[in-house]
Amino acid sequence: MRLRDRLRTSGAVRGFGAPPTRRTFLAMLGSAGAVRLVPQPHGLVPSGAEARPTLLCVGALTGGGSGAIHTLAVQGGRCEPLGSIPSEQPLALASHPARPIIYAANSVNRYRHEPRGTVEAVLVDQRTGQLERVACQPLSLSATYPRSLAVSPDGRSLLVAAFGGGAYNILPLDESGVPGAPSAILKQVGRGAHFPDQGSAHPASVVFVRQHLMGIAADFGADRLDLLSPDPNAPRKFTIVNRIACRPGSGPCALALHREGGLLVAAQRLRPALTIFRLVPPAHLEQSGEIPLPSTPAAITWCPQQEILYTVLTERSCLSHLHVWQLDPAAGTLRRIAEAALPAADIRAIHAGPAALYLASERGLITVNLDHTSRTPLLTTGLSAAVRGAVSLAAVTRA
Amino acid sequence: MTVAVNRGDPRFDTLKSGHNLRFPASDQEAADRILLCASADETADALRRVIAAGMRPTVRSGGHCYEGFVSSNPQGAIIDLSLYKTVTRDGETGSYCVAPGAVLGDVYLSLYKRWNLTLPAGSCFMVGAGGHISGGGYGLLSRLYGLTADWITGVDILTVDADGTVVARRVDKDQDPDLFRACRGAGGGNFGIITSFRFEKLPVAPREVVNASLFFPWKDMTEEQFTRILMKFGDYWEGRGKDPDTWGLFSLLEVTPKVTGHFGIHSQFCQPDGTVNDVSVFNEFLSRFDVFQPMTTLPATAPLGPHRLNLRTQGGSPRGIIKRPWLDATVGDGGGGGPTRAKYKSAYMKKTFTPAEASTIYKLYTSPANEGRGSVISIDSYGGAVNRPGLVRDTAVAQRSSIMKLQWQCYWRNADEDSEHLRAMDEIYTAVYTGSHVDAHHQGTPWGDRYEGCYMNYADCDMLRYSYWPELYYGRDGLYPFLQQVKRRYDPNNIFHSSMSVQE
Ligand SMILES: Cc1cc2nc3c(=O)[nH]c(=O)nc-3n(C[C@H](O)[C@H](O)[C@H](O)COP(=O)(O)OP(=O)(O)OC[C@H]3O[C@@H](n4cnc5c(N)ncnc54)[C@H](O)[C@@H]3O)c2cc1C
Numbered sequence: 068m069r070l071r072d073r074l075r076t077s078g079a080v081r082g083f084g085a086p087p088t089r090r091t092f093l094a095m096l097g098s099a100g101a102v103r104l105v106p107q108p109h110g111l112v113p114s115g116a117e118a119r120p121t122l123l124c125v126g127a128l129t130g131g132g133s134g135a136i137h138t139l140a141v142q143g144g145r146c147e148p149l150g151s152i153p154s155e156q157p158l159a160l161a162s163h164p165a166r167p168i169i170y171a172a173n174s175v176n177r178y179r180h181e182p183r184g185t186v187e188a189v190l191v192d193q194r195t196g197q198l199e200r201v202a203c204q205p206l207s208l209s210a211t212y213p214r215s216l217a218v219s220p221d222g223r224s225l226l227v228a229a230f231g232g233g234a235y236n237i238l239p240l241d242e243s244g245v246p247g248a249p250s251a252i253l254k255q256v257g258r259g260a261h262f263p264d265q266g267s268a269h270p271a272s273v274v275f276v277r278q279h280l281m282g283i284a285a286d287f288g289a290d291r292l293d294l295l296s297p298d299p300n301a302p303r304k305f306t307i308v309n310r311i312a313c314r315p316g317s318g319p320c321a322l323a324l325h326r327e328g329g330l331l332v333a334a335q336r337l338r339p340a341l342t343i344f345r346l347v348p349p350a351h352l353e354q355s356g357e358i359p360l361p362s363t364p365a366a367i368t369w370c371p372q373q374e375i376l377y378t379v380l381t382e383r384s385c386l387s388h389l390h391v392w393q394l395d396p397a398a399g400t401l402r403r404i405a406e407a408a409l410p411a412a413d414i415r416a417i418h419a420g421p422a423a424l425y426l427a428s429e430r431g432l433i434t435v436n437l438d439h440t441s442r443t444p445l446l447t448t449g450l451s452a453a454v455r456g457a458v459s460l461a462a463v464t465r466a
Numbered sequence: 467m468t469v470a471v472n473r474g475d476p477r478f479d480t481l482k483s484g485h486n487l488r489f490p491a492s493d494q495e496a497a498d499r500i501l502l503c504a505s506a507d508e509t510a511d512a513l514r515r516v517i518a519a520g521m522r523p524t525v526r527s528g529g530h531c532y533e534g535f536v537s538s539n540p541q542g543a544i545i546d547l548s549l550y551k552t553v554t555r556d557g558e559t560g561s562y563c564v565a566p567g568a569v570l571g572d573v574y575l576s577l578y579k580r581w582n583l584t585l586p587a588g589s590c591f592m593v594g595a596g597g598h599i600s601g602g603g604y605g606l607l608s609r610l611y612g613l614t615a616d617w618i619t620g621v622d623i624l625t626v627d628a629d630g631t632v633v634a635r636r637v638d639k640d641q642d643p644d645l646f647r648a649c650r651g652a653g654g655g656n657f658g659i660i661t662s663f664r665f666e667k668l669p670v671a672p673r674e675v676v677n678a679s680l681f682f683p684w685k686d687m688t689e690e691q692f693t694r695i696l697m698k699f700g701d702y703w704e705g706r707g708k709d710p711d712t713w714g715l716f717s718l719l720e721v722t723p724k725v726t727g728h729f730g731i732h733s734q735f736c737q738p739d740g741t742v743n744d745v746s747v748f749n750e751f752l753s754r755f756d757v758f759q760p761m762t763t764l765p766a767t768a769p770l771g772p773h774r775l776n777l778r779t780q781g782g783s784p785r786g787i788i789k790r791p792w793l794d795a796t797v798g799d800g801g802g803g804g805p806t807r808a809k810y811k812s813a814y815m816k817k818t819f820t821p822a823e824a825s826t827i828y829k830l831y832t833s834p835a836n837e838g839r840g841s842v843i844s845i846d847s848y849g850g851a852v853n854r855p856g857l858v859r860d861t862a863v864a865q866r867s868s869i870m871k872l873q874w875q876c877y878w879r880n881a882d883e884d885s886e887h888l889r890a891m892d893e894i895y896t897a898v899y900t901g902s903h904v905d906a907h908h909q910g911t912p913w914g915d916r917y918e919g920c921y922m923n924y925a926d927c928d929m930l931r932y933s934y935w936p937e938l939y940y941g942r943d944g945l946y947p948f949l950q951q952v953k954r955r956y957d958p959n960n961i962f963h964s965s966m967s968v969q970e
Contacts, residue, residue, distance in 0.1 A: 180930035181965040207540065208522070209963040231970075233959050248494060252541045253520035256630030256959045267628055267958040307520065 122149070122196050123418065123425055124169045124189075125432055126157030126459035136160070136171060136189055137454045138196035139432065140465060141420060146434060148453040149196025154187060159416075160461035161216045161225070167191045168201070168244040169461045170218065170225055176211035184213040184229055186238060188246055193466035202245045207252040210234040215272045219280055224250075224303060226282045226295065228270035235270055235284060235295065239303045250303035257289025260316030261337050265290065274324045274331070281308075281350060285319035285333055292319060292333060294350045308350045314338065314357075323367045323376065330355075330399060332376060334364035341367075341378065341392075345399050355399030362388070366417040366426070375442045376401060377417055377424060385412045389424070389435065391443050405443040409433065418460040427457035468512050469502040469549075481546070482537060484529030485592075487807045488884060489537035497524065497539040504549040504567075506634065506661035510624050513659060514632050516543045523961065525659050527566040528594015532810045533925045535655050535964035545659060547596055553577060561620060561664040566596030571797045577668065578793050584671035586611035586851075591797060599663050600654035601923030602863045604871070606716040606734050606796070609707075609850030611669045615651040615861050616852075620664035623649060625657060628958045638664075639860075648952040651863035652940070653922035656949070656967050657956050672714075672740035672792040676748055678785050680731045680760035684724040684832070691758065693824035695719075696845075698754050699731065700818025703847050703869035712747050713850035714738055720844050721827060725837040728764060731755065734795065742789055752785045762786025807881070809888055811874035811895045812924035813912035814848070814865045820903045820916070830894050839890040841876040862949065864941030865918040872912075873924055892928050911938055925966055935966075 120142035128134045134154045139146040157171035173185040188202040206213060212231030218240070219226070225238040225246055237251035259265030269288030276283060282295040282305065292311040298304040313319050318337030325331070331344045331352060339360035344352040365387065366379040374394035381387050391405035409426065416427040426433040431452040437443065471477045473496075482496045483489060490496040498521070501512040516523040522542035524535065529548065531537075536544060551567040553576035562583070564573055571591030577583045586607040588598055603614030611617075620638040623645070627633055635658075637646040648657055682695060699719050706712060717733040735748035742748075762785055790798070819827075827843065830836055848871040858866045876891050878884075896910040905914035911932055913919055919938035920929060929935045940946040949968045953960070960970060 180927075182963070182969055208965060209960055249540070252522065254517075254522050254959075254961065255520065256517060256626065256628070256961070258628035258958065263954075266954070267960070 120465045121420060122191060122193065122463040122465045123420075123432075124160055124162070124191065124198075124461045124463060125427060125454045125457045126154065126160050126171055127427075127454050127456040128156060128458055129456055132156070134456070136169070136198060138191060138198060138463075139451065139454070140196060141423070141425065141434075146425075146432060146449070146451050148451070150192070150198045152189065152198040152200055154189075154200075155185070157187070157459055159213070159215045160459040161218050162461045162463050163218050163222055163240070163244045164220060165222050166244040167193045167463050169463060170216055170246070171459070172213035172216045172227060173203075174212045174214060174230075176231055178205040181205075182209050182211055182232075183207065184211045184227075184231070186213065186216065186225065186227055186246055188244065191463045193463065196465075204238055204246040204248070206232075206236045207234060207249050210236050210249075210252070214270070217273045217275045217282065219275050219282070220277045221280060224297070224305070226273045226275065226284070226305070228273045228284055230269045230271055230287070233268035233270065233288065235273075235293075235305070237295075237303065237305045251305045253295070253305070253307060255286060255289065255293075257286060257291065259288055259290040259318060259337070261318065264288075264337065265316070265318060271320045272322045274322045276324060276328045276346060278328050279346075279348065279350075283322060283324070283331060283352075285322050287318050287320050287336065290315055290317055290319065292322075292344070292352060294352070296350060309352075311344070311352045313342065314340075317342075321364060321367045323369050325369055325374075325394070326371060330394070330396070332367065332401070334367045334378065336363055339363050339380070341401065343399055343401060356401065358401060365414050368417045368419050370419045370442050372421060373442055377419055379409070379414045379417055379426065381412055381414070386410065387412055387414045389426075405441075407435075409435075415458040416460045418462060420462070425460055427454075427460050429456055431455050432457050468504075468508045471500040471502065473498060482544075483805065484526060484531055484537050485805050486530075486532060486534075486537075487805050488809075488881075489534035491534065491538065495534070495538045495540050497537070497542050497544045499543040500546050501543055502546045502549050506550075506622060506624070509545060509547060509550065509659055509661055510632050510634055512543075512545050513624055513626070516545065517626055517630050517632065517961065519543075522963075523659075524964070525596065525655055525962070526594075527596020527654075528569055528592060528598065530590070530593045531597060531654075531925070532808070532923075533927050533964070533966070535925065535966070547659075547661075548594065550661070553580075555581070556664070559664075559666075561666050562668055564595050564599070564663045564665070566594065566660055566662070568595045569593060570595065570598065574793070574797050578671045581668075582671055583668040584796075585614050585617065585665075585668060587614045589796075595663060596660060597654040598923065600649065600652070600656075600660060602651040602861075602921070603923070604848075604852065607669070607672070608852055609713045609716055609847060610736075610738060612851040612854065612857065613651065613861070613863060615863060616857055617665050617668060618650050618663055619666040621646060621649045621660055622662035622664070623658040623660050625956045626959065626961045630959070634661075636664075642956075644948070644952050645956050647860060648862050648949055650861040651922075652949050652968065653925070653966075655962055655964050657952060657962060659962075670740060672736040674740075674742050674789055675734050675736045675792050675795045676742045676745055676787050676789050677732070677734050677795060678748070678752055678762065678787045679733070680752065680755050680762065680785075681728045681764055682730065682758060682760050683728050684726070687832075689825055689828045692828045693819070693821050695755065695758060696819045696824040696827070697821070699845065700815070700870060702751060702754060703849060704818045706750075707847060707869060708849065710738065710850070712751070715747060715751060715847065717751065717847045718844055720842060721831055722842050723837055723839070724832045728761075729831075731760075736792065740792070745787065748787070749785070752787075806877050807879060807884065807887075809876045809891045809926075810924050811891060811926045811928070812921040813872040813874075813899070814868035814918035814921065815870040815872065815912070815916065816867050816918050817869070817916045822901055822903055823898060826898050826901070830897065836890065836894065839876065839887060839894075840878055841874065841887075841891055841894060844873040844875065846871045846873065858943070862940075862945060864939075864943065864945045865921070868918045871921065873921075895928075908932075908934070913938055922966075927965055930965060936969075939966075
């Protein structure tokens with residue numbers, strides 16, 4: 068069962084109460100609305116609402132061009148380190164919908180001396196949290212520095228965005244979830260208004276639409292969203308079925324698909340904003356809103372149970388801001404309901420558990436407890452320094 | 467009309483490979499489609515379609531690429547220009563225009579018969595202009611006339627801009643001079659598809675040449691004697707061979723394993739004026755080897771080596787010298803051989819052989835372990851006009867101080883022998899460039915005081931394991947960073963790429 072399904076049926080989901088106003092939220096946080104980090108070797112913070120623990124996989128860069136993947140048991144904001152294996156540059160992680168496997172986009176540009184990025188498949192022991200690398204699959208030639216990946220809802224394909232090489236690769240997944248050589252290679256062209264950052268195509272983020280087996284990708288370099296569907300005659304071959312232009316020079320960098328799959332939020336890095344799209348079947352996106360942001364979005368995710376979106380914005384200083392947004396599903400718009408300063412400027416990924424948010428940062432894994440009712444951050448936060456250099460997150464259900 | 471050959475087409479299995487049958491390594495690695503184009507417009511159109519489909523285009527002209535840069539293209543498309551092979555003269559500018567699909571033999575015949583001109587290009591009839599000239603292109607007349615790339619004065623090239631638009635450019639020293647320079651020797655498959663090489667002028671074809679071969683029996687060949695032969699050969703190019711009156715002399719020392727019975731030196735000469743009225747330079751060179759009492763012909767029973775040159779020799783005449791019309795010597799025997807499995811390596815040498823180097827080669831080529839491995843070293847004379855000052859700045863060939871160029875070759879037929887031959891070649895080559903004659907940081911590679919790296923037209927993916935591989939191919943004086951800039955500017959999406967293409 069998929070993590071989110073499990074969580075949905077686990078009793079962890081509580082009713083969605085009235086969201087606090089910014090003032091009440093700041094009051095909850097104490098002065099200045101800043102979240103205080105509490106170092107927590109064992110991540111002990113007040114227990115939350117999660118009935119069953121989750122295994123959180125954390126990709127980390129350990130310096131000198133190497134990295135690691137760690138597992139932590141997280142429950143209600145507690146986190147306990149369990150396992151760890153070396154990896155190269157696990158800049159993004161994704162979990163299989165049915166198997167205890169995670170995939171790491173290894174943001175490298177060399178595989179056996181050739182210009183290729185790679186994807187690692189790692190088996191997670193759901194009981195102990197121990198990790199075992201089961202495959203390292205090279206991407207197509209010149210598909211370097213992969214930055215994002217997503218598993219198709221049927222568990223048969225892995226969509227990878229190669230930021231450096233300007234290409235998408237689809238890797239077929241076998242029965243046990245092991246990836247094979249790319250079954251589709253889609254070389255991209257295009258540019259945006261900002262040179263040199265947007266001098267060429269740079270696929271940066273990918274998601275899968277559950278209902279339609281369709282991939283959506285944000286191309287940071289070419290200011291567009293690409294919609295990819297399997298070829299009806301060859302299901303492992305994907306083609307681009309539509310392209311949606313974003314505002315010139317916006318630099319879409321991260322996508323978050325609402326759990327119902329009907330609404331997509333694209334975070335724009337170069338002209339900081341959130342753009343909201345409705346998915347119009349079979350393969351179109353219609354923009355329903357755009358919200359300028361005061362600073363650069365670094366990470367974005369939906370709350371799995373509710374109409375809440377979290378974004379992390381990076382400041383030039385050593386601070387980041389966590390913004391909490393409420394969706395108006397009918398209008399397809401977002402309204403900011405809370406904001407908090409986070410004492411780290413280098414947050415790279417965010418994962419929303421039912422009772423806490425987990426943020427991957429250079430200093431380690433930051434846990435931000437959530438109010439059960441409003442899903443907004445509480446004062447108490449924790450830092451697990453066991454995973455220094457954290458850059459990516461994915462969850463696997465614990466047995 | 468462009469001919470599209472897709473999987474399932476009866477021609478596909480033949481056309482999916484080039485000359486080196488090692489590639490594609492599997493059916494999965496093969497391209498999905500081959501588009502045969504017979505004009506620049508057809509090529510532009512094919513390229514547009516390939517880009518729009520999100521496929522990777524690889525470009526093929528003569529199909530003689532040493533590595534899988536063209537044929538290994540999973541789900542991609544090969545744009546094949548072998549049907550685009552005209553050799554013409556531009557009515558307006560008077561420039562000679564060579565289309566990429568023209569093979570060298572046809573180029574020689576056309577230039578000679580129409581205008582009594584030639585190119586100092588390679589010795590194999592079937593090598594294509596497209597890849598050969600892009601990578602520099604050298605041959606028997608290069609000491610006399612320089613590299614083929616030195617003569618280019620313009621290039622028609624299709625590039626793909628950031629938006630994916632195919633742009634047809636005519637580049638020269640005034641128009642896109644950076645791209646023009648990059649097209650003069652950096653290697654094909656890097657920046658775009660060249661649809662024409664343009665030459666304002668070309669060298670006059672020699673009228674006649676003399677050829678001679680010297681054969682040294684392996685039987686009774688001592689290490690000391692072998693070393694002396696190699697050093698005598700090398701000393702000549704490091705010394706006397708630098709004098710312009712010798713530039714019409716080309717020579718190749720071909721070392722084959724002991725089991726072949728003999729190794730030999732095969733030479734061609736003409737005076738700088740393209741005649742052979744005075745062959746004293748030739749005699750002077752050949753006489754250096756008299757002391758070893760070489761044979762000038764092989765016994766009828768001797769196995770034939772894989773000589774790349776059409777150097778016919780004659781018993782009876784002094785030192786076996788035979789005079790031939792230049793055209794006959796150049797294209798008379800056709801050649802190049804059919805497709806086979808092969809591996810190649812290269813090394814530029816700035817100085818003669820050291821005793822240690824010669825000793826390593828001796829040991830390797832007399833070792834019973836190497837008998838069946840089919841490896842051959844062709845040690846070509848180099849330098850002369852290639853090393854004229856200034857060319858290094860105007861072209862993309864960095865090696866302008868070498869006096870010899872080595873090509874390591876190995877041929878075999880069966881796929882199941884691949885790994886053994888590849889391993890053996892790598893071992894032999896690495897052994898020769900390991901030791902005190904190579905500087906400490908470049909062990910295993912021809913780099914340092916005595917060497918000038920490798921030749922991009924003899925591409926060798928083994929060299930990728932050295933982080934400094936671009937230095938080996940492009941030198942240390944800023945050429946590679948320059949090529950990277952050109953790459954970023956004219957191929958910002960890295961449409962044209964291979965494992966050894968210029969990398970961002
Ligand atoms: C039997 C044999 C003999 C040889 N003899 C010599 C010799 O005497 N001297 C010498 O210098 N070299 C020699 N070579 C090496 C030869 O020059 C290179 O292998 C050359 O690159 C082959 O060119 P091609 O067009 O035949 O090959 P292809 O396989 O068609 O192309 C080789 C490379 O060039 C690229 N390319 C081809 N056409 C174009 C184009 N139109 N625009 C842009 N890129 C293109 C390809 O993508 C590929 O990367 C020999 C090779 C062989 C196999």
